[in-house]
Amino acid sequence: MSTVGLQKITKAFPDGTVAVDNVSLDVRDGEVMVLLGPSGCGKSTLLRIIAGLEDPTTGQLLLDGEPALDIPPRDRHVAMVFQDYALYPQLTVAGNIAFPLRLAGVSVEEQSERVADVAAALGIGELLNRKPSQLSGGQRQRVAMGRAIVRRPRLFLMDEPLSSLDSGLRAELRAEISSMVRDLGATTVYVTHDQAEALTVADRIAIMRRGVLQDVGTPAEVYGRPATMYVAALLGTPK
Numbered sequence: 001m002s003t004v005g006l007q008k009i010t011k012a013f014p015d016g017t018v019a020v021d022n023v024s025l026d027v028r029d030g031e032v033m034v035l036l037g038p039s040g041c042g043k044s045t046l047l048r049i050i051a052g053l054e055d056p057t058t059g060q061l062l063l064d065g066e067p068a069l070d071i072p073p074r075d076r077h078v079a080m081v082f083q084d085y086a087l088y089p090q091l092t093v094a095g096n097i098a099f100p101l102r103l104a105g106v107s108v109e110e111q112s113e114r115v116a117d118v119a120a121a122l123g124i125g126e127l128l129n130r131k132p133s134q135l136s137g138g139q140r141q142r143v144a145m146g147r148a149i150v151r152r153p154r155l156f157l158m159d160e161p162l163s164s165l166d167s168g169l170r171a172e173l174r175a176e177i178s179s180m181v182r183d184l185g186a187t188t189v190y191v192t193h194d195q196a197e198a199l200t201v202a203d204r205i206a207i208m209r210r211g212v213l214q215d216v217g218t219p220a221e222v223y224g225r226p227a228t229m230y231v232a233a234l235l236g237t238p239k
């Protein structure tokens with residue numbers, strides 16, 4: 001079981017920027033929740049608060065129903081994939097995926113077993129001995145996902161995982177990443193500014209504007225019955 005509860009979360013930075021403004025949102029067990037909104041609306045900040053990389057100014061975070069703000073990041077069982085995959089260039093694909101297991105002191109045999117499982121699930125089983133420089137953008141992205149899921153996180157956070165790819169490849173990978181995320185079966189919070197990506201990937205979409213949550217619902221709900229003009233414009237709902 002893995003749920004996230006955001007309760008009246010606000011994040012103000014020292015320079016006065018209010019990046020997240022009184023956001024309350026529940027992510028259900030096993031669902032893919034997409035945070036959608038334009039650049040600067042507070043998506044990454046919210047994700048970083050869930051991961052423990054940032055503390056909110058006020059508000060509470062619940063993981064599996066328990067207050068989690070005092071839990072250090074490494075004990076939250078949360079994995080995060082960033083937009084720049086930050087693979088280790090000197091390590092092979094296998095080495096990159098195994099890296100978190102090595103840090104955790106998992107035995108070498110178990111490392112190779114788990115790496116093989118994850119790589120097979122992501123369709124990169126043939127690439128284990130390659131270096132990142134020998135991979136395509138889409139393949140690198142899978143390696144980054146593999147490295148994130150190999151420790152079997154209870155919660156999977158993805159921050160614009162497709163945004164460093166060109167638009168053609170992004171369109172191609174949209175459906176693919178959606179089925180990969182679904183196959184993982186892990187509770188997922190997926191950040192994007194791309195409405196087509198959001199509508200493809202999401203079980204539910206949470207729409208943000210300037211730190212404020214505007215609307216939450218299934219793609220059909222937010223597309224068909226947008227709460228505000230802003231939501232309608234963002235999703236391209238016909239008038």
Ligand code: ADP
Pocket residue numbers: 013014015017018019037038039040041042043044045046
């Ligand atoms: P998004 O991911 O939706 O593009 P962010 O969460 O990165 O948005 O940023 C939200 C707002 O907070 C932006 O105005 C950004 O400039 C600001 N911001 C982010 N991080 C910091 C920081 N460390 N200090 C000051 N302002 C920040």
Ligand code: MG
Pocket residue numbers: 043044045159
């Ligand atoms: Mg961001």
